[in-house]
Amino acid sequence: MDRLDAMRLFTRIVELGSFTAAADDLNLPRATVTHTIKRLEARLGAQLLQRTTRRVRTSREGEAYYSHCVRLLADVDAVETDFLQAAEQPRGRLRVDLPTQMARLWLIPALPAFFARYPLLELDIGTGDHFVDLLREGVDCVLRVGSLPDSGLVGRRVGTLDQVTAASANYVRKHGMPRTLADLQNGHFAVNWASPTTHRTEPLEFMVGRKRREVMLPGRVTVSGVEAYRGCCEAGLGIAQFPRYRVADALNKGQLKEILPTTPPPTLPVTVLYPPHRQMPARLRVFVDWLVEVIGKQL
Structure with missing residues (x-):
């Protein structure tokens, strides 16, 4: 393995925090990865990586070497890119x-x-x-x-x-079709969405003219996956909001009904x-x- 390839391997180990993950990412045998790093450290006369049972971390020398490698490899890629773009x-x-x-x-x-x-x-x-x-x-x-x-x-x-507020046809038959935002507070439920990153339950959002209005409705179910979110809405468990393209088929078939089209959710x-x-x-x-x-x- 030449020096540039060894540098690329070293940077992937640092970025992935694992010899095994870097080997899988670069499609290399684990033994090759270990041998290459040992030779690199021997040539430089410094320990670059500190190995623990759970993770690989850079030493002080390794952190400095990583920064140099990133800059050098970026320059090499830029040179190759110039030729590829020209061709x-x-x-x-x-x-x-x-x-x-x-x-x-x-x-x-x-x-x-x-x-x-x-x-x-x-x-x-x-x-x-x-x-x-x-x-x-x-x-x-x-x-x-x-x-x-x-x-x-x-x-x-x-x-x-564009987004749409929707509920299943069965939900509308059971709970009625809300005509205003105020109607939502009278016996309506939401399929509540919990952010996968913050885990906070998000309110429904509506645009009234240029102003954004938030409405938090009670809900019997809270989900954090897009397929489960749609599935719960189609099952009649509450009102939900989607990018229109995601539910266009169900709206066209009448399985879902658009709610409050004059105050749509904000665009995404x-x-x-x-x-x-x-x-x-x-x-x-x-x-x-x-x-x-x-x-x-x-x-």
């Missing part, structure tokens, strides 16, 4: 994480055209709405819906999603997030541009 042939593998239903309905059906345009690219796709630590998990970019915490990542707005931003680069790799740049293109056609 207009982005290549390599990208690890991305996408919202499950958006991936299934919009993005995956468009992938054949993407691969026809960029035949030298490969994608490793994860789906979900959970928090992803891009550096620790080796993910190149994530697509997320909704407000985002300050994470130090670069964000590019893709668009906004759609953002692609990726680590800061001095120069974005060509493979990541064209994928982000493609996301903007595909999602823009749906909004």
Whole structure:
């Protein structure tokens, strides 16, 4: 293994906190990983990593060496990117994480055209709405819906999603159709949503003109997964709010009924997030541009 590859291996161990995880991520035998780090430490004459039973941590020398490696590898990637961009042939593998239903309905059906345009690219796709630590998990970019915490990542707005307040047809027959926000306080229930990150129960939100109104309703069930949230709503357990595209099929079939359409929930931003680069790799740049293109056609 040459010096650059050894540096890449070292940085992945630091970022993942594990020899085994780095070996799996880079598809290397564990013995090769251990041997390479021993040779690296011997060549530098310093212990770079401190091993415990649970985690691998950097020594003071290792932390300094990691910072130098990150800068050097970024420069090497930037040089290679210049040549690849000049040749207009982005290549390599990208690890991305996408919202499950958006991936299934919009993005995956468009992938054949993407691969026809960029035949030298490969994608490793994860789906979900959970928090992803891009550096620790080796993910190149994530697509997320909704407000985002300050994470130090670069964000590019893709668009906004309209939302809808809905309840099942059976719920409306049993509890009636609310006509105003005040009606919600008279015998209505919500499928309560608990944030997977903060674990706080979120209120229903409505736009009255340009003002945002929050309404907290009692609920018999609280969930933190998008499929369970929709399932509970369809089962008649309460009122819920969704991006419209997620429930368009059920609304068209009459399984769900739209509630208070004149005071809809606020729109949701759609953002692609990726680590800061001095120069974005060509493979990541064209994928982000493609996301903007595909999602823009749906909004």
